Amino acid sequence: MTTLDPVAATCPAPLAEAERVLLGHGSGGQLSADLLRDVIIPALGPAAPAGALQDAALVEVGGLELVLSTDSFVVSPAFFPGGDIGSLAVHGTINDVAMRGAEPLGLSLALVVEEGYELADLRRVTGSVGRAAAAAGVPVVTGDTKVVGRGAADGIFITTTGLGRRLPGAAVGAECGRPGDIVLLSGPIGLHGTTIMSVREGLGFDSDIASDSQPLHRLVRAMIAAGGADVHVLRDPTRGGVASALTELAAASGVGVELAETALPVPPTVAAACDILGLDALHVANEGCLVAFVTPAAAGAVLAAMRALPEGSAAVRVGHVVAEHPGRVVMRTALGARRIVDMLIGEQLPRIC
């Protein structure tokens, strides 16, 4: 009888996850939150941000309300149906700025390129950055380029930082949700994540599916114009999906969220891909939709303003905010039972059968 420990005697903990960074730490779910709470924020000490963590910071400068956000893009493959790492880097940061109720003013662009990367691909990516920024009306105002040795990066990584100015009348924040608010969703969910997984794993869904990657600042502008300070919360549910985003918002606002499964716009291809892979569409990443908490009085006008724009044409009401079960999202299933919708834990793992 021998008991073999494949990692030898160096590992006293039951699992090694406490010692090494796992891919799941970057999934946007529970593990990511733990990494921030246990490692990054404590390390910053007095320099850490005060209050609830958000994708973009609100900074007051000489009476101006500015919004600052930064994001790194490491998507693999770099080219996928509906976009590429270049357009994604523009849209992602514009959206993070917009979710604080701000108008994006400019972007910085930092490239880390691996030695040996094909110039044709670099032209394709940077051309895509240019087109996406021009189409959004948000200029790239500064940047940086670094090249690292072969194997030190996976082709190309991009970091963009966005600066924006708070829209007049906007008062959104992750902590601003109130019981009674209506939960709105701007469009179909799960498209980006299932597209990437399909291309990456060669599942063959990619002919029927494309990433939803798109800028949402015009949608936000229209929503604030229609609802003003009645728009309490905005969030683009990227990594970790709608479930993780809503759970974080519920926690930040100290409220509960009630969702109706039948109201959720899950495209048939996404549903089919999730069924096959054993994933929950509510945990799959999005890059072109947002969730909003809006007062009941303004919800109708805000929804109408969303539907008037192409990026919000499929906007729907998916639930409401309650005082009960703070920090939790509860869904009424199609059959009428209730279940809790939790954050994504680590990496999404496809199941056996």
Place this chain on the structure above:
Amino acid sequence: MKYLDEYRDPAVARLLLTEIHATATRPWTIMEVCGGQTHTIVRQGIDELLPAGLRMIHGPGCPVCVTPLELVDKALAIAARPEVTFTSYGDMLRVPGSATDLLALKARGADVRVVYSPMEAVKLAAELPDRQVVFFGVGFETTAPANATAVLQAHALRLTNFSMLVSHVLVPPAMTAVLDAPANQVQAFLAAGHVCAVMGWTEYEPIAASYRVPIVVTGFEPLDLLEGILMAVRQLETGRAEVENQYVRAVNRTGNTHAQDAIRRAFRVTDRTWRGIGTIPTSGLRLAPELAGYDAETRFGVAALTAAEHPDCIAGQILQGTRIPTDCAAYGSSCTPRRPLGAPMVSTEGTCAAFFNAGRGRTELSTVEGIR
């Protein structure tokens, strides 16, 4: 994609529920065998909508959950070797072994890859002649035909750098093991639809007859499950014990004979250890003698490795349906999907994970009323 809506229609579901309530005059206990069925039942809250006396017990049909700890340790020992590229279906990666799991091993530099088909592993072996490519061949009769085909393909290609760590299990012996258990409470089964799509249901007929237990071959969508439950309740109420087929769109009596041929050519029936349950005679598959050269246990010398389960984990009783996850002291505290002590907490099809993900019995969620 119409199939998704067709078998999830809430209006039809309500009709079926009304019919179940009208038919069940006494308390009954039904086991759904397959983890996919458990997932749908818990996710949709179907068990909470059933009559109070009608109890669903969640069966042993989660391949991730029943793979024994020592086999996971063998996988880890093989995957840790520098010459090995270890391939597996995704949800085996987080299954805890005695000391670590495949994901953590990957973070330490092991070459561990998720594949969606064992044929990808064979292709990888052909592309990487300098690597030893190992596929983790687990699962029920559903995954056995594809895994059989992969070994046969590797043999046809004379690939010397491909091998399989086999831990295949079979459903009917597990059902009889449940029925033979002294504490058994199961009065009817929903048989696993996809297993029967491969094997048909002839092997269930003697079980139904000799144990006097209704068996309904059932699908995985909410309406499938409700209809399967209704058919089982009707049999119980009228004293019948037959094999019936709810999943007519996928299953016939004799099954897929081509798939069965592949299994017969590549594998032989053997005794298997089930995680948490123990050894069940003739309950699994091993490689056929002429394919024994593809057995990763022999190739990497891990056949003698053994391991002991975590003492707090009651996975065995959960897999046999005699206890539920919320009975376990470790559930939700020292055992979560983040740090699972036992396999039923790992896969989304595992009973413990299905309960946890639906928020059942979690003290930190006690503010949510109306959810068990």
